[in-house]
Amino acid sequence: MLHGRGRPDLDDVRLRGGVSVPMDTFKVGDKVARRAAPHTRAIVTRLTDDGDFVTVAWSLRFEMEGRESTHRPEDLVRLTL
Numbered sequence: 001m002l003h004g005r006g007r008p009d010l011d012d013v014r015l016r017g018g019v020s021v022p023m024d025t026f027k028v029g030d031k032v033a034r035r036a037a038p039h040t041r042a043i044v045t046r047l048t049d050d051g052d053f054v055t056v057a058w059s060l061r062f063e064m065e066g067r068e069s070t071h072r073p074e075d076l077v078r079l080t081l
Contacts, residue, residue: 035077
């Protein structure tokens with residue numbers, strides 16, 4: 001959530017390497033990519049209750065197509081297709 005001068009609320013930001021990164025809130029069915037490899041594609045299949053981990057099924061990732069893996073939300077970015 002943005003407040004005032006367009007700054008993210010602290011609840012929507014996590015630190016990554018000392019730098020704040022706005023958090024995406026994911027839902028099952030969202031299309032995502034790895035932040036470090038934006039050419040990848042996956043669909044969110046599960047979330048932990050606390051939102052600390054996101055499980056995705058890969059449709060485009062070298063040697064991972066059709067497999068699932070679990071990630072921290074800050075490692076993924078939602079796609080708008």
